[in-house]
Amino acid sequence: MLLQTASLVCFKASLYPTVIPQICVSLRRLREIRNHATMVGPSGSLSPRASITHVIFDMDGLLLDTEKFYTEVQEIILARFNKTFDWSLKAKMMGKKAIEAAKVFVEETGISDSLSAEQFLVEREEMLKTLFPTSELMPGASRLIRHLHAKGVPICLATGTHRRHFELKTQRHGEVFSLMHHIVLGDDPEVKQGKPSPDVFLTAAKRFEGGPIDPLQILVFEDAPSGVLAAKNAGMHVVMVPDPRLDKSFNDTADQVLNTLLDFNPAEWGLPPFEDSGN
Ligand SMILES: O=P(O)(O)OC[C@H](O)CO
Numbered sequence: 001m002l003l004q005t006a007s008l009v010c011f012k013a014s015l016y017p018t019v020i021p022q023i024c025v026s027l028r029r030l031r032e033i034r035n036h037a038t039m040v041g042p043s044g045s046l047s048p049r050a051s052i053t054h055v056i057f058d059m060d061g062l063l064l065d066t067e068k069f070y071t072e073v074q075e076i077i078l079a080r081f082n083k084t085f086d087w088s089l090k091a092k093m094m095g096k097k098a099i100e101a102a103k104v105f106v107e108e109t110g111i112s113d114s115l116s117a118e119q120f121l122v123e124r125e126e127m128l129k130t131l132f133p134t135s136e137l138m139p140g141a142s143r144l145i146r147h148l149h150a151k152g153v154p155i156c157l158a159t160g161t162h163r164r165h166f167e168l169k170t171q172r173h174g175e176v177f178s179l180m181h182h183i184v185l186g187d188d189p190e191v192k193q194g195k196p197s198p199d200v201f202l203t204a205a206k207r208f209e210g211g212p213i214d215p216l217q218i219l220v221f222e223d224a225p226s227g228v229l230a231a232k233n234a235g236m237h238v239v240m241v242p243d244p245r246l247d248k249s250f251n252d253t254a255d256q257v258l259n260t261l262l263d264f265n266p267a268e269w270g271l272p273p274f275e276d277s278g279n
């Protein structure tokens, strides 16, 4: 609504450029305002953006600091072909199932004649399997998961990662991940296509108690452009916590963009507020 009004204001302002040019702020700026605003009700009280009852978490790059491992091994492999790995390619790969990301990698870099997607997966596996067990939680991940669980908000995980990698990545974080009501992995038979297809999130919504839950009651946390799109394709609300090196244009699809999970305010979404300050 805010953006529709803004478009109208900009259109009118363009008709009277010398009279009200200052009114025509950019749509990007208005999206930023939307990303930081809660609605003010008639009584002046703040009303939440939505009435969220269920939460779905992405894993890599959102709860676990594992995206850096993929970046590292892909840089090493590309160096062999005298090529460099950059964040525009990273943006196209992250969040996807392994084989889907692998195809993007060999095709976009033009090395598919020398290295097939399947060979790429084999080559990177040796390195990844030593790195994944060292995975660390992202800032604010444990606090948010524990808070929602303690308040009885049903939470689950929906990741593109397959079972074997999931076990390696989470082996030091079993307690936190055990708080999830359920976990949907990239190699789940119901997840036919990876993100940006909505499959993984729709499957996750189905498996909650009393599911399928209305997508409008679900808040998804994501770090990847493909994951944000998947959540929107599933009709859900989405908070994006992107790596700052991603192009900012990817932020526009999300309902809210945060620097870190520590910045999340549950009350803005109709969820029980934190009782600590987060420090
Ligand atoms: O971000 P996730 O948790 O869906 O994981 C996807 C891949 O494994 C890594 O990009």
Ligand SMILES: [Mg+2]
Binding pocket: 058, 059, 060, 061, 062, 094, 095, 222, 223, 224, 227
């Ligand atoms: Mg992710």
